[in-house]
Amino acid sequence: MDKNKVKILMAKPGLEGHWRGIIAVSSAFRDAGFEVIYGGHMLPAEIAATAVQEDVDIVGLSILSSNYMRLVSETVKELKDRGRGDVMILLGGIIYKEDFPALKEMGVAEIFLPGTPLDEIVEFVRRNTSEASQKVS
């Protein structure tokens, strides 16, 4: 594996079944040259464990039901418990704007709503992972 590649775990915490968004974003990441691990449905603890095991730079969460506050905070906690509080967390899906501040406070780096151009999301990752891209093996 190319260690300079940005490595992203894409997951759906919770069991809600819409997958169009996460697949579209995952494909865009892959096309952009990032290394993408598609996790699908995972518990917050599973997400954190996989993030550690795969040494990812970013965890991308897709949530389309309105239980994101709980699922995100659990995921953040699980990551911190495993000493990976540094992993960048991106959140996509149906998220209420009024919850943005609380989510960012929790540690979410950015939130992408439906209709966001995929380029914009890729661009965000590129801009914010200069360290990751210089990571040495």
Next chain:
Amino acid sequence: MADGQQVCSASGIPIKNIYTPEDTKDIDYDRDLGLAGQPPFTRGVYPTMYRGRLWTIRRLSGFNTPEETNKLYREEYELGQTGFSVAPDVSTVVGLDADDPWVTADIGHAGVPMSSLEDVQATFEGLPIEKVSTYMADRCGAVNTAMYFVMAEERGLDLQEIRGTTANDLLSWSVPALINQPPPQAYVRYAVDFIEWCTEHAPKWNPVSFDSYNARDCGLNAVQELGMLMATAIQYIEEEKKRGRVSLDRFVRRFSFNTGLHNDFFEEIAKLRAARRMWHRVIRERYGIEDPRCALFRVHVQSSGSTHTTQEPLNNVIRIAYQVLAGVLGGAQSIHANGYDEGVCLPTDQSMLLSIRTEQIAALETNVTNTIDPVGGSYYVESLTNQIEERAWQYVQKIEDMGGMAEAIACGWVHREYMDATIEHERRLASGDITIVGVNKFRMEKEPYEVPIFRWDPEAPDKQIERLKKFKKNRDQSRVNQALQELERVTRSGENVYPAVMEAVRAGGTLGEIAGVQHKVYGVWHHPIGV
């Protein structure tokens, strides 16, 4: 809907359970339908229709002051609107200046006040009028249009190139009970003068937009609407034929039309198709005008305000969406989607945005523009088109039997039709014969939600009065007096009045002063409305 009872269209045409090829067997495709852009134009006035060019998104708007209206127009322009329609306020419509005590309270209500050239200039400040087309819902005599033209001259633009439309229409004028108006025959004189003048000086300007929108909103049905519309156009042509100053093909070349879009979806589509065929027949068969360009029924349509409800105003978004779609499927050249708050207040920013979005969604997301006249050939629509046309001709005949549209208005018949329609509509509403969701059916005890409200600026009158006073102080009063005297002389003669109107505007004459000459010569007419 219970089966067995007679089902009718909104205009009373009996509708069968199913239409089949039997119902269209008398149609000769080439004679009655043909291709778009070819006689009888049933399928569309242009050969490529929306594949060539989308309709113009145009909203009649104006409020408070010229400055605020200007701000709105700039916003609309930014949002992708491609034409402006100037709604004059009440003072402007009745032809009284802002400083006239009669109208002080009405200034800035329901439109923009335009007493002087300066007001028109302020309304269009910073907008590229050479790139857009403007509709002037002008009062009798096209005085505000003269101000628009003078503004164009001052900007160094060539009137030969300027694009837009003046209402200049007897039919829509006949509807609202306005004070301070000349009688119908005088209206026709001014209107035809203006058309004559434009054929020479502003050949890209549509000098008249025959407009049945307001008449329809009185409760008329689609057949009456078409009948009155055609009868009005015929009235104008007859007037010019009598005068013989301009050849008829030049006279009618830039006639344009404006209709309502009401609820009965397919009837409205059929109405626009029938109207195109009728207009072609008027031009070709009745007047023998061969130039096919003269036979183009180019039409601006607007969702019918009378169908919008004050109750649950967001329901109007849906009504307007359907009416806009009917306009598109009917092949309109320009569409005004009302604000959903039409029944509540003047449009807010939100409602204005939604009406533009409605048109954009119809245009860019639904693919209905992919092919011309997509409903063409439908057994139902073709049969309905035929029936509307047939019935509308009968209605035109009725008006002609009374001596034409001006006479039918002057004698009070047209207003009786309006009043009968209004009363009939109320009766049908009360009996449940027609349904308005949330009003006479599913009505809620309490309004379920609030919408933002537009508030008129109470300072608008003072601002306008102040401006007008300054304008009057700064002009050359003797030049004004002279121009107005000349206007009166010309008005009393048989000459075309419009050059004198233009001159009066250039001299600094105001709307009230110019309209004053009309009344001095023709007197004031009272609408035959009452019980």
Next chain:
Amino acid sequence: MAGSDEGKVTTASGVPVKDIYTPDDIKHIDYERDIGIPGKPPFTRGVYATMYRGQLWTIRRLTGFNTPEDTNRRYREEYELGQTGFSIAPDISTAVGMDADDPRVSADVGHAGVPIYSVEDMETVFNGLPIEKCSTFLADRVGGLLTPAYFLMAEKRGIPLNQVRGTTANDLCTWSSIDLFNQPPPDGFLRYAVDLIEWCTQNAPRWYPVSFNSYNPRDNGINAVQEMGMLMATVIQYVEEAKRRGRVPLDRFVRRFAFNMAMHSDFFEEIAKLRASRRLLQRIMKERYGIEDPACGQLRVHVQSSGSTHTHQEPLNNLVRIAYQVMAGVLGGAQSIHANGYDEAVCLPTDQAMLLAIRTEQIVALETNVTNTVDPLGGSYYIESLTKELEERAWDYIKKIEDQGGMAEAIKSGWIHREYKKAIIEHERKLASGEITVVGVNKFRLEKEPYEVPIFRPDPRSPDILIERVKRLREQRDDAEVARALKNLEAVVRSEENTFPAIMEAVKAHVTPGEMARIQLEVYGPWTYPIGG
């Protein structure tokens, strides 16, 4: 629009569209054979002779949220507003067949639907509602609890099962499109699905035991032709299974098939799609299976405005989109319509959004007069030509799926999911390139959202309420009875017998959805959707 550029202008599914259609474009269409009159084969113009003049479509909205109690309140409101049918959206825990206290699912309880774990929960949902006068749609999990619980509730109310009206989703096509946890593989799904149909033909003859549903697949980005193709291939899959079993005569097996389709943006294509689908189904039944009874080839279809066309930006714009999609459903002759809430892409519908959705349907039904005549667009050169073209293309697509071994096999092998993924990526490409326009999103996008709309928030207490409830349920039930029912259910599932009577028994004994699902997975093994990778 690209202008008058022949060949470049196409429908959303890629059918080339000409500048203008004339009688020449429909010369090859034979009125009697291809169009005919409504209520008669090939049903192009409608499944019933009088259509909306006889009876309007059913206004029906898929709803459910928080708890059975809250959902009941919403249903009562909808009923008061003039809604004429109910559709139960189960919450995530119910859809995946996991009990509220399962840690995997507890965060999802009460989200996106209503949690229903017992007959009592079902009774709460329909408390005070006259189910004998309504028809109800159950978006049940395969082999799930909703249908048996509904039937048991009816029995308790003294309503004979042969009078109960409604529909169970029970459909492989839509199931394939949603990434659901805790599912059996496609062949396991098919077995349960066909079992329910068999059982209903005998015991609940007015119930629609399946609603073949292409709504969710369509929302994955596939086009109208693919939608029709997948839908019909699923029908064929079921009929083939019934044929293989030979337990129920095919004309009885297919008699109460119902359908559910999406209403997408391309107005005329969607109308033509419904007309073509009616013809397709009739031809499948008659020509492929030799079923002569015309009642068997009627595509009775519920349609829903496509959630994927609704935007998060300027949410009120969706009112316009939904209005057009509902109108397309009406002009296409649907039997039942769900107008989405305009806030579909923002949250679960608020009261305001729900009201407007119902109002949209009422305005079309009662103000626009489009219901005055049946199939008002019939005969249109464009529509007839497009209907024909879509039908032909759908046949080709069905053939493709059959070449994969049928729908179940095509799902199992990952072929269907590759189709979805291609469609998703292609859609994104077109959006980015501007080939398709979404107003306010990739065109005329505003820097700042111009206004706010109210939002709905699920009750955060729902999981706790339901966890409590399922625990109490387990405490209060008769354990011996439960054990017996579970043992019987497992034995039946392992046999060739029809599973539904044993499922009814289990639900009666208060076996929970989680316990029933466990048996499915033990026998058939769990299945993972071939989405990643």
